[in-house]
Amino acid sequence: MPVSDSVDRDDSPEEVGSGDGLPINELFCSLQGEGRLAGVPSVFVRTSGCNLRCWFCDSYHTSWEPTHAWMDLDTILAEIESYENADHVVLTGGEPLIHETAVDLLEELSARGYHTTVETNGTVAPDAPIDLASISPKLESSTPTPERAPDGVDAGQWERRHEADRIDLEALTSLVETFDFQLKFVVTDDGDIPETLDLLAELRAASNAPIRDEDVLLMPEGATREQLADTRTRVAQLAIEHGFRYTPRLHVDLWNDAPET
Numbered sequence: 001m002p003v004s005d006s007v008d009r010d011d012s013p014e015e016v017g018s019g020d021g022l023p024i025n026e027l028f029c030s031l032q033g034e035g036r037l038a039g040v041p042s043v044f045v046r047t048s049g050c051n052l053r054c055w056f057c058d059s060y061h062t063s064w065e066p067t068h069a070w071m072d073l074d075t076i077l078a079e080i081e082s083y084e085n086a087d088h089v090v091l092t093g094g095e096p097l098i099h100e101t102a103v104d105l106l107e108e109l110s111a112r113g114y115h116t117t118v119e120t121n122g123t124v125a126p127d128a129p130i131d132l133a134s135i136s137p138k139l140e141s142s143t144p145t146p147e148r149a150p151d152g153v154d155a156g157q158w159e160r161r162h163e164a165d166r167i168d169l170e171a172l173t174s175l176v177e178t179f180d181f182q183l184k185f186v187v188t189d190d191g192d193i194p195e196t197l198d199l200l201a202e203l204r205a206a207s208n209a210p211i212r213d214e215d216v217l218l219m220p221e222g223a224t225r226e227q228l229a230d231t232r233t234r235v236a237q238l239a240i241e242h243g244f245r246y247t248p249r250l251h252v253d254l255w256n257d258a259p260e261t
Helices: 073-081 101-111 156-165 169-178 190-206 225-242 250-255
Strands: 021-031 041-047 069-072 088-092 115-120 132-135 181-187 216-220
Touching: 021 073, 021 101, 021 250, 041 073, 069 073, 073 101, 088 101, 101 115, 132 169, 169 181, 169 190, 181 190, 181 225, 190 216, 190 225, 216 225, 225 250
Parallel strands: 041 088, 088 115, 115 132, 132 181, 181 216
Antiparallel strands: 021 041, 021 069
16 A cells, blocks of 8 residues: 655654654555565565665665655554455564654554564664564665765765664664564675674674574665676675575565565
């Protein structure tokens, strides 16, 4: 169900924490495209608004140029339940956990017996029922700069803010200690590996939970088939070399960059 054609740009969703509903950019049924549940029929609830600004964000209209319609919790749940053949719900964004009502939604989904995956950048650790925390810490290569920013965007303010906020070791530690998790790193080439290894070492030292190599997924950067063609083989080889898992972007392979996929 597309809702992004109903736009209220006066709100700043990255600053919105509470309310009676959520800013929904998309709500649709498709296949999970990434991670250990790739291929599973899933209902996607994509919120608008993010506390970071990755220059390569594949959900541009939830971050750099947020569009959304406000939907109350009952309406969201009714839309989810209308997809009778999917019992897996992916709460994604943007960064869905900046919205307090996301916790209410997760509690309602748990009570209804849904399996939930939350796609998060790892900077917010909620008190909520989550079956799989899909944590994607943002590496330095994600930071927007004047040379690598979306067209027409002044990256200056967000370059500083993103770089300062992209890693929160306390939140990451809480997430891996609290939930079943996967750590999903967006990788372009071997230049991203030293920082990935350093962050894993820090997280393993800080956490009481085991973080196995098989919990670490390398995902090629690219929001289109053409972009993935430039990165997937290198990233797959890096996963083999370091004993990590490789995750495809199945939805891009199937539908390229079409919305609601």
